[in-house]
Amino acid sequence: MEAYDRLVRLVHSAEEDVQKAEGGNKAAGTRVRKIMQEVKQAAQDVRKDALELRGDG
Numbered sequence: 001m002e003a004y005d006r007l008v009r010l011v012h013s014a015e016e017d018v019q020k021a022e023g024g025n026k027a028a029g030t031r032v033r034k035i036m037q038e039v040k041q042a043a044q045d046v047r048k049d050a051l052e053l054r055g056d057g
Contacts, residue, residue, distance in 0.1 A: 003045040010039045 016034040020028035 001049055003049050005044040007046055010035060010042055
């Protein structure tokens with residue numbers, strides 16, 4: 001599922017910035033919030049695809 005792969009890549013890409021944000025780096029926190037917004041949309045896409053698969057089967 002392409003949407004799921006995108007979701008996983010986004011989460012992995014945020015790992016370093018999450019660690020930096022925990023250390024007090026404000027710019028990293030901003031990047032994390034941006035990536036999390038993208039994660040939210042990607043999760044919605046996965047959910048939509050899962051519902052379509054359920055409807056087809």
